[in-house]
Amino acid sequence: MARSLAFRSPASGPLALAAALAAAVPAPAFAAEESAEAEASAEDKESIGLAAQAAPAAAQPSAPPAMVFTRPVFDETWATLGLGAGMVPSYAGSDDYIAFPLPLIAGRVGGVGVTPNGPGFTLDFNSPKPSLAPRTKPRIAFGPTLRLRNDRAIRIGDPVVARAGKLDSALEVGGNVGVLFPGVFRRFDQLGVGVQARRDVLGAHGGTVIEPQVSYRSLLGKAFTVQAQVSAEFVDDSFADYYFSVSPAQAAASGLPQFRADGGLNRIGTTAILAYDLDRNPLNGGLSLTGVGGYSRLIGDSARTPYTRLRGDANQFILGLGLAYTF
Numbered sequence: 001m002a003r004s005l006a007f008r009s010p011a012s013g014p015l016a017l018a019a020a021l022a023a024a025v026p027a028p029a030f031a032a033e034e035s036a037e038a039e040a041s042a043e044d045k046e047s048i049g050l051a052a053q054a055a056p057a058a059a060q061p062s063a064p065p066a067m068v069f070t071r072p073v074f075d076e077t078w079a080t081l082g083l084g085a086g087m088v089p090s091y092a093g094s095d096d097y098i099a100f101p102l103p104l105i106a107g108r109v110g111g112v113g114v115t116p117n118g119p120g121f122t123l124d125f126n127s128p129k130p131s132l133a134p135r136t137k138p139r140i141a142f143g144p145t146l147r148l149r150n151d152r153a154i155r156i157g158d159p160v161v162a163r164a165g166k167l168d169s170a171l172e173v174g175g176n177v178g179v180l181f182p183g184v185f186r187r188f189d190q191l192g193v194g195v196q197a198r199r200d201v202l203g204a205h206g207g208t209v210i211e212p213q214v215s216y217r218s219l220l221g222k223a224f225t226v227q228a229q230v231s232a233e234f235v236d237d238s239f240a241d242y243y244f245s246v247s248p249a250q251a252a253a254s255g256l257p258q259f260r261a262d263g264g265l266n267r268i269g270t271t272a273i274l275a276y277d278l279d280r281n282p283l284n285g286g287l288s289l290t291g292v293g294g295y296s297r298l299i300g301d302s303a304r305t306p307y308t309r310l311r312g313d314a315n316q317f318i319l320g321l322g323l324a325y326t327f
Contacts, residue, residue, distance in 0.1 A: 073285035073326060074130035079107035084290070084322025092243060092316075093298055093308030096157025104324055112143070120147035122176050122196075135182040145176040145196055149204075151243060158311050164250040167242065170205050174198035178213075189218035200239075207238030207263070223280040227273040236263040244305035256310060261301035269296025269316075285326040294318040 082104035090096045105121065107114050113127030123143035128135070150169040156162040178194020192215045199208045215229040244261035251258045271294035278287045296316045297303075303314035 072130065072283040074108075074283075076111065076129070077107070077109050078130075078285075078326065079105070079109075080324050080326045081105060082290075082322050082324025084320050086292070086318055086320025088318050088320075089312075089316050090155055090157035091152045091161065091307070091312075093302060093305065093312040093314065094157055094161070095311075095313040097317075098155055098157060102320060102322060104322065113141075117145050117176075117196075118147045119150075120145070120172075122146075124176075134187050138179055138181045140177065140179055141192075141194070142175070142177045144173070145198060146171065146173045147198060148172075149200075160254050160256065161307055161311050164246065164254040164256065164307075168204040169202065170200040171202045172198035172209055173201050174209075184216075186218050189216065191216050205239045205242035207236045207240075207242070209239060210234040223277045225275040227271075227275075229271045230269075231271075232268045233266045234264065235266045239263060240266070240301055244302050244307065246306050256306040259301075259305050261305055264301070265299045266302050267296050267298050267316075269294060271318075288324050288326070290322045290324065292318065292320045292322075 084102040084104065085099055086102055087097045088100050090098045103119075104116050105114065106116055108127055108130075111127060111129075113124035115122050115124070122145040124141045125143045126139060126141055128139060148169060148171055152161070152167040153169045154166075156166070174197045176194065176196045178192050181191045181193075183189065184191045192213070194213050194215075196211045196213075197208065198211075200206050211231055211233050213229060213231040215227065217225060217227040219225055240261040240263045244259070246254070246256050246259040248258060250256070271292060273290060273292045275288055275290040278289060294317065298308055298314040298316065302308060308314055
């Protein structure tokens with residue numbers, strides 16, 4: 001069930017849905033139950049065939065249809081490519097919503113897992129080999145991560161905020177570590193607890209972002225995967241000042257009051273994702289459809305800034321739909 005558009009925690013801004021893309025890429029182990037059933041059926045067919053050959057010819061019933069078992073698409077190397085679209089706030093704290101395209105690349109190459117991380121990616125150097133048996137032991141996922149942040153660097157829906165000027169795009173680079181617990185409530189579910197720490201290397205906000213996350217996913221029947229995640233975002237003074245302060249020059253250009261923002265807890269949020277396998281066979285690759293809905297609440301100076309308090313809303317919502325192909 002790894003082929004689905006996946007979504008990360010609901011960061012605000014035009015790339016909010018893209019920032020949700022990493023959380024719900026289901027692991028190939030979710031295919032184990034159906035695969036095991038298929039293998040068992042194949043063994044039953046073989047047993048029936050041998051018994052029929054041993055019986056007298058006159059007593060043999062007509063041959064049953066041949067069992068077709070397809071090798072799972074998940075092996076040492078597999079990939080999911082997708083594209084989606086969503087409605088997201090035009091900037092962090094905006095109450096104007098815009099449509100935005102959402103690309104997706106995920107998979108496993110040379111034993112290294114790749115998951116999307118907004119407009120960016122996260123590598124897992126401890127990615128397990130695909131298995132047809134359910135995993136029972138927790139594992140640690142770790143590796144580098146990066147994310148492009150272009151909040152207020154592209155479309156700004158509010159003309160007053162737009163007069164304050166566009167910002168530069170930031171490239172946040174850092175690390176990700178998490179512990180994944182399989183089989184918590186169901187045979188093929190998974191509970192994850194992790195954290196990312198990233199720092200801007202392009203000199204835009206020049207600050208540090210820390211994101212703790214708790215996620216849960218489970219297979220529902222043979223076609224649906226559900227994912228839920230709760231996350232938070234902590235930022236330093238440099239980040240807060242860049243995105244939420246109103247400088248004297250910005251105040252003169254926009255008419256907004258001056259404001260100086262400090263770092264701290266920036267937001268909390270939750271996301272729910274539902275993925276549907278279009279041919280109801282999670283083993284053979286192909287197309288899947290994913291829907292996502294999310295809510296986050298800006299906290300502290302990100303909610304008190306005039307960009308949010310006077311021109312926007314601290315309550316941020318996302319809604320999206322995507323199509324992906326796995327091979």
